[in-house]
Structures are given as C-alpha cells and as structure tokens.
Amino acid sequence: MAGYLLYSQTLTMRRIITCCTFVFLSMSQPVVAQIAAQKPMLEVLHWWTSAGEVDAAQVLRHGLAERGVNWEDYPVPGGGGDSAMAVLKARVIHGSPPGAAQIIGPNIQYWAGLGFLQPLSNPSLAADGLFYPVVDDLIRIDQEVVAVPLSIHRINWMWLNPAVFERLDLPLPTTWSQLLRAAPRLREAGIVPLAHGNQPWQNATLFEVLLLSEAGPEFYQRYFVEQDPAVLEDARVVATFERLRQLKSLMDPGMINRSWQDASRMVADGAAATQIMGDWVKGAFTAWGLQAGEDYLCLAVPGTNEQHLYSIDTFVQFRDNPNPISFQPFIETLLAPQVQREFSLAKGTIPVRRDLTMAGFDDCSRASHHVFSQAAAEHRLAPSMAHSMATSPETEDAVFEIVHRFFIDDSLSPEVATAQLAQSLRALK
Ligand code: BGC
Numbered sequence: 001m002a003g004y005l006l007y008s009q010t011l012t013m014r015r016i017i018t019c020c021t022f023v024f025l026s027m028s029q030p031v032v033a034q035i036a037a038q039k040p041m042l043e044v045l046h047w048w049t050s051a052g053e054v055d056a057a058q059v060l061r062h063g064l065a066e067r068g069v070n071w072e073d074y075p076v077p078g079g080g081g082d083s084a085m086a087v088l089k090a091r092v093i094h095g096s097p098p099g100a101a102q103i104i105g106p107n108i109q110y111w112a113g114l115g116f117l118q119p120l121s122n123p124s125l126a127a128d129g130l131f132y133p134v135v136d137d138l139i140r141i142d143q144e145v146v147a148v149p150l151s152i153h154r155i156n157w158m159w160l161n162p163a164v165f166e167r168l169d170l171p172l173p174t175t176w177s178q179l180l181r182a183a184p185r186l187r188e189a190g191i192v193p194l195a196h197g198n199q200p201w202q203n204a205t206l207f208e209v210l211l212l213s214e215a216g217p218e219f220y221q222r223y224f225v226e227q228d229p230a231v232l233e234d235a236r237v238v239a240t241f242e243r244l245r246q247l248k249s250l251m252d253p254g255m256i257n258r259s260w261q262d263a264s265r266m267v268a269d270g271a272a273a274t275q276i277m278g279d280w281v282k283g284a285f286t287a288w289g290l291q292a293g294e295d296y297l298c299l300a301v302p303g304t305n306e307q308h309l310y311s312i313d314t315f316v317q318f319r320d321n322p323n324p325i326s327f328q329p330f331i332e333t334l335l336a337p338q339v340q341r342e343f344s345l346a347k348g349t350i351p352v353r354r355d356l357t358m359a360g361f362d363d364c365s366r367a368s369h370h371v372f373s374q375a376a377a378e379h380r381l382a383p384s385m386a387h388s389m390a391t392s393p394e395t396e397d398a399v400f401e402i403v404h405r406f407f408i409d410d411s412l413s414p415e416v417a418t419a420q421l422a423q424s425l426r427a428l429k
Contacts, residue, residue, distance in 0.1 A: 039065070040325045043072040044315075045091075046102040047084035050261040052283020056347035063339040067329035074098050079260050080201035080387060092116060097318035100330055104314050105388035108138060108147045111316065117146040118317040122328065124335045132376050134383075135312060135352055147314040148334045151349035154368040155278040155309040155384050156209045159264065159285075160297045164191055164273045175302050176243070179274070183250050186273050194250035195272035197258035200404040204386040204396075206247070206276055207403045211240045213303035217380040220309075224385045227395070227429040232422035241406060241414035247276075248407065267296065276301055278311065278387070282348030282364055292362035300367075308368070308375045311387035312352065398424040 042064065048057050061071035076084035081102065088101055103111060111117050124130060125145045139147040158173075165172055165182075168189055173179035183193040196202060212220050215236040222228040223237070231237075252272075255263075264281045266272035268288060275281065285296050292298065300307070315334065317327045333339055340351040345361065350369045358369050375381045383389035385399060402424060406417040 039068055039070045041070045041072045041323075042099040042325060042330055043074050043323075044100045044102075045074040045076065045084065045088055045098040047076050047078055047081040048102075049075050049077045050079075050259075050280065050284050051287035052280060052285070052346060052348060055287050056283060056343050059339060059342045059346055060333060063333035063336060064329060067333055069325070069329045072099075079199070080205070082201060085393070092318065095320075095322070097321055099321060099323065099325065100315050100317055100327070102313065103147070103316050104311060105138070105383070106391070107388050107393060108314060108316060109141060110392070112141045112146045116318055118319045118327070119144045119146055120148065120317065120327065120331060121145070122331045122335075125331065130354060131352055132354060132372075134376060134381055138312060139314060147316045148331050149352040150313040150315065150334050151340070151344045151347060151352050152368075152372060153278045153280065153311045153313070153349050153384075153387070154372070155205065155311060155387065156212060156301045156304040156307060156382075157277065157279055157281070157364070158299045158301050159267050159275045159277065159281050160299060161267050161270050161273055162294075162297050164189075164270050172297065172299065173274070173302070174299060176246075179250070179302070180246070182273070191270065192250075192252040192266060192272040193274065194247060195263035195266040195275040196251045196255045197260055197263050198251075198255045198407065199257060199259075200400040201386055202260060202277075203244075203407045204400045204403050205278065205384075207240065207244055207399075208385050209276060209301050209304070209309060210243045210247075211237070212307055212309055212382050213301055214240045214243060217307055217375070217382045220382045223425075224390045225383065227391075227425045229426055229429075232425055233418055237418045237421070238414045241417050244403075244407065245410070245414065278384075279348040279364065279368065282362075283346055284348075286346060286348065292364050298364035298367070300371075306371065306374070307380070307382060308371045309382040309384055310372065311384045311389050313347075313349070392428065395425065395428045398428060 046057065048054060064071045076087045078084060084102065091097055125148065131149060135149050139145050139149055160172060168185050170182045170185060171178055173182060179193065186193045208224070211223065219231060219236060222231045260277055261284050263272070263275050264284045267275050268285060268290060282292065282298065290296055335353065337353065337356055340353050340356060344351045344365070350365055350372065358366050385391055385396060388396060399421065402417060402421045406412050
C-alpha cells in the first residue's frame with residue numbers, strides 16, 4: 001500500500017512537472033521575463049493591525065521592496081500579541097514557520113533554547129555600542145545574535161485630550177488625586193474620565209504601570225523579574241490592586257472587550273478625557289492626522305515621570321524554513337537609519353539605534369528617548385511584564401488571569417488578589 005502511494009505520488013509529481021514545463025515553454029517571452037523578474041517573497045508574522053501599526057509596517061514593506069524582496073503580510077489581530085504567539089506555535093509545530101516573526105522579550109531565549117531560531121550574522125548586528133546593553137542582552141544567546149531589534153516603546157503614558165480640560169477649566173492631572181477630583185466634572189459634561197478596554201492584556205498593562213507608580217523600578221524588578229518571595233505579599237502590591245479598583249470607577253460600562261484603539265479614538269474625539277496605554281497610541285493618533293501637543297497630550301503616568309516601562313519590538317528567523325530566502329535584506333531594512341526613523345515616527349516608538357538623532361520627533365518621543373537613556377545609564381529600566389519583556393509566558397498568563405479576575409469581580413479583595421498572585425509567582429519562579 002505504502003509502495004503504491006509513493007508510486008502514485010511520484011506519478012503525480014511527474015505529471016505536474018511535465019505539465020508545468022509545457023506551460024512554461026509555450027509562454028510568450030515577456031511573460032517569462034516577468035516571472036523571472038518577480039521578487040522573492042518573505043512572509044512576516046506580526047500583530048500590527050491598528051492604523052498606526054499598519055502605516056509603520058508599510059515603511060518596512062517599502063524598505064524591503066527596495067532591497068529586492070516582497071513583504072508577504074501575515075498579521076494576527078490582538079493587542080499585545082497573545083493570539084499571534086498561539087498562531088506562531090501552531091505553524092512551527094506544523095512545520096511551516098513564517099519567513100520572519102515578531103517575537104519579543106525572553107520569549108526569544110525560550111524559542112532559541114528549543115533550537116528553533118536561526119543565528120543571524122550581519123555587521124550592524126555585531127557593531128559595538130550600536131544598541132543599548134539591554135537590547136544586546138535580549139537578542140543574543142551565548143554571544144550569538146538570534147533576533148533583529150527595531151524600536152522601543154514606553155508604556156507608562158497617559159494620553160489626554162487638552163480641549164476637554166481647557167473647556168471645563170480643569171488642571172491637567174499630574175497626580176492621582178487631581179484625576180479623581182476632575183472625574184465628577186467630566187462625568188457631568190458627559191465625558192468618560194478614563195477610556196479603557198476590559199481585555200486581560202489591557203488590564204495587566206494597567207496593573208504593571210500602577211505597580212511601577214506605587215512602588216518604583218527596584219521593587220518592580222524584584223516583583224516581576226526576580227519574583228523575589230520577600231516582596232510578593234508586600235503592602236505596595238495591595239495598594240496597587242486598590243488603585244486599580246479606584247481607576248475602574250473612572251471607566252464606562254462600554255469598556256467590555258473594547259480594543260485599545262477604540263479607547264484611543266474616544267480620547268481623540270473628546271468622548272473620554274484620558275487613556276493609560278503604551279505609545280502605540282501615538283502611532284494611531286498620527287495615522288488619524290493628530291498632532292502631539294495640540295490635538296493630544298502625553299504625560300507620564302502619575303509617579304512615573306523618571307521611569308521607563310519598556311517593550312522592544314524584535315524579529316526572528318526560524319531554522320528549517322520550507323521556503324528559505326536570504327534574511328539579509330530584511331535585517332538591512334530594519335536597521336537602515338531612514339527606515340528606523342520613519343518606522344518610529346509612524347509607530348510612536350523611538351529607534352533602537354543609538355546613533356540616530358531625535359530631530360523631527362515630537363515632544364512625547366523626545367521625552368521617551370531622554371528617560372530611556374537616563375534610566376538605562378542608571379540601571380532602572382522597567383521591562384514590561386504585560387508585553388512579554390519580564391517573565392516567562394506561563395508567569396505572564398497567570399498574572400493576566402488573576403488581575404483580570406480581580407478587575408471584573410468587585411467582591412475579590414485586594415488582599416486576596418495579592419495572596420493569589422504571590423502564590424502563582426512563587427510556584428512559577
Ligand atoms: C508591541 C507593539 C504593539 C502593541 C499593541 C506590544 O506588545 O510591542 O508593537 O503595537 O503591543 O498591540
């Protein structure tokens with residue numbers, strides 16, 4: 001039976017080859033020339049589906065085409081990339097990995113540890129001091145580079161509609177109490193004080209920002225990165241849960257399953273006064289034609305002015321790709337100074353290359369750049385847990401679940417949530 005199957009498959013293959021050879025030979029010369037001139041395709045898996053993210057991906061697509069390769073888009077919707085990672089796993093297990101994939105944070109080490117990632121060599125990737133040490137640590141395994149870094153997000157931002165505050169004669173909130181005091185006046189005017197989408201990753205993003213605000217970067221590091229048993233049940237974690245519940249009272253019932261970009265739209269339209277979210281929001285505002293400092297403002301989340309809670313976008317190549325093509329044009333595209341600049345302008349990030357100036361960037365990006373360099377020099381950068389920069393995927397899942405449950409169930413006390421989270425973090429350390 002197996003022999004027959006093999007025979008019939010071989011026969012089919014032969015028929016396909018014969019047929020294709022016939023079609024090829026009988027084609028007119030211009031068609032043949034056109035096919036020969038067709039560029040190789042690189043399939044790129046990512047989770048960029050909002051207006052700003054699509055514009056930013058477009059910058060990469062053009063840069064790649066200029067280097068002779070066509071970008072075959074494989075976007076997987078879902079902010080934060082959880083769905084994208086599930087799809088990627090399924091494709092790798094199936095033996096059909098994409099040509100390039102967005103994988104970020106310690107997940108890079110995890111995939112590399114399993115032997116799936118292709119080591120990369122390129123002069124820029126090896127250049128001394130081109131990237132911050134924190135970036136070098138992320139993309140290297142035993143001195144071998146396995147990922148291409150692209151740009152850096154700051155997550156501890158509050159986005160505001162200045163016209164709303166001006167019209168109601170309210171001070172711009174730089175403290176929690178100012179925001180809480182503004183809330184009744186905003187509500188009276190029919191404006192939601194804080195726009196949010198009640199999705200587990202958005203709740204987790206808010207939680208980590210609040211922990212940083214409440215406890216500072218050193219504590220944040222011990223809690224999320226080291227999962228140090230000595231701090232897991234600290235009163236500052238309880239206070240963070242309390243703050244989360246307090247902020248929930250500033251949100252609207254429409255938040256259930258709202259996407260982050262719909263929440264941003266509310267701020268842009270003046271339906272909401274503020275949103276707390278990473279600077280991919282700025283990418284969306286840019287795509288909608290809005291100007292920083294005029295149509296919207298960015299303020300560091302109260303208590304985090306000097307802090308930088310970051311995520312870094314990086315791409316990898318898989319070994320054993322069924323359609324291998326050279327990865328060099330992709331690496332060169334991502335690291336080209338002009339692409340780095342245009343991509344970051346569209347995405348809301350800052351370039352990962354340290355040798356580029358911030359001329360032409362708005363005040364939000366300049367602030368992000370300034371705070372990142374300072375915090376990097378003083379070793380107090382905070383890697384985002386919610387955006388896969390701080391822990392294993394299992395730990396991240398556990399945090400998402402407990403924070404989400406606390407967020408939707410008002411009968412769960414901050415103390416109980418703290419204890420549950422401590423138990424998970426201890427178990428998963
Ligand atoms: C990624 C960004 C993306 C954001 C929203 C973050 O985890 O680093 O590139 O724009 O999620 O989906």
